[in-house]
Amino acid sequence: MAMQVIGASCLCVFGRRRSIGTVRAFASEDFTTLKTTEEKVKLGGSDLKVTRLGIGAWSWGDTSYWNNFEWDDRKMKAAKDAFDTSVDNGITFFDTAEVYGSRALFGAINSEILLGRFIKERKVKNPEVEVDVATKFAALPWRLGRQSVLTALKDSLGRLGLSSVELYQLHWPGIWGNEGYIDGLGDAVEQGLVKAVGVSNYSEKRLREAYEKLKMRGIPLASNQVNYSLIYRSPEENGVKATCDELGITLIAYSPIAQGALTGKYTPENPPTGPRGRIYTPEFLTKLQPLLNRIKEIGETYGKTPTQVVLNWLIAQENVVPIPGAKNAEQAKEFSGALGWRLSDEEVTELRSMASEIRPVTGFPLEKL
Structure with a gap:
């Protein structure tokens, strides 16, 4: 295993020389300490510190997108194992x-x-x-004003069995009533x-508006969760x-492995099924192969998988916390x-640079349906 060399000008990682300033590799005895100390980051200007990588629970209980219209005890156990394994490994x-696994959206059980x-x-x-x-609060058209945010939050707390949560987010901008929603967030903090x-x-414009409105109450806007x-x-x-x-707002990245497209699991001959198959088509996966090959090569120099490389790429941007979805212990x-x-x-x-040559997948972010 590669070892960090203190005081040396460079180190060798799997046969390649790299500067200490641009790469850090750690012996196994250092790894647990690193993950529990350095890997905690503040969310924006708030006092909340979270692990540098989180876990998205969108698939837990869902039957409308991830689980082929089926949720059973086996998948329940797999989700529980994903949770326990994440915690065991410092995440x-x-x-x-509130809408993940919602029965109104054909789910079997609510993710919360x-x-x-x-x-x-x-x-x-x-x-x-x-x-x-x-x-998150679902900005549904019939929800109006700040009280709707508090009411929804209290319902979420009831499902979670908690008296409070660390972070509460507006899931998407509302059709109307956005100022009231921001007021509701401030009320929840107070x-x-x-x-x-x-x-x-949130777009740049809406982000600035939300930031300024909360700032007037002395409350920092901690994060903006977007597809990245x-x-x-x-x-x-x-x-x-x-x-x-610029504003000191943490970007939380959902779909950070492009719903599995960046893991190398899928090929033009073996595309994903279901809704993802309409996004990551064989034609797109063909164009993606050179990038996936290079990701794999880089991973091999660190002893890392393609999934770990693309997540690390996001972490390396700084001010970014990726939240990949874990359906089982192996993924976690x-x-x-x-x-x-x-x-x-x-x-x-x-x-x-390589990715910029590939036309990105665009369209409505299905994760937010």
Whole structure:
């Protein structure tokens, strides 16, 4: 295993020489300490600190997008194993939403209920375990005013079995009533129901408006959760990433492995099924292969999988917290391997350059339906 060399001008990682300033590799005995200390980051200007990588719980209970219209005890156990494995490996930030697994959207059981159940069961075994929960308010057309935010939040807390959550987010901009929604976020902070507040799928303009409105109450806007990955870099192109950096708002990246397209699992001959198959077509996957091959080559120099490389690419952007979805223990364990090391600046730039030659997947972010 590669070892960090203190005081040396360079180190060799799997036969390649790299500068200490652009890569960090750690012996196994250093890894746990690194993940539990350095890998905690503040969300924006809030006091909330979370792990540098979180876990998205969209698939937990869902039957409308991820689970082929089927949710059973086997998948329930797999989700529980994903939760436990994440915590065991130092990832304690979990993102859910009131609409994930909602029966109104053909789900079998609400994701918030599952996450709350998993937390409760874990605390029975270890009362000292600390889990940071983020959930979201659905800006549905019939929800009006600040009170609707508080009412929805209290319903979410009931499903989670918690008295408060660490982060509460507006899932998407409303058709109307957005100022009232922002007021509701501020009220939630002042009433001690949340530690920090954020938004999701907000443009640069809406982001600035939300930031300023909360600032007048002395409340920081902690985060903006958007679709962001190596092959979907709209936040870099539409000003959202730059605005987050300027205002000190953390960008939480959903679909950070492009719903599996960047893992190398899918090929033109074996595309994903279901709704993802309409996005990541054989034609697109053919264009993606050179990039996937290079990701694999880079991963091999670090002893990392393609999934770990593309997650690390996002972490290397700084001010970005990716939240890949874990459906089982194996995926959760793999995600944890994205922590504790860094791609070099040259590799980050090279991958962005290669990805820029691929027309990104566009259209409505299905994750938010």
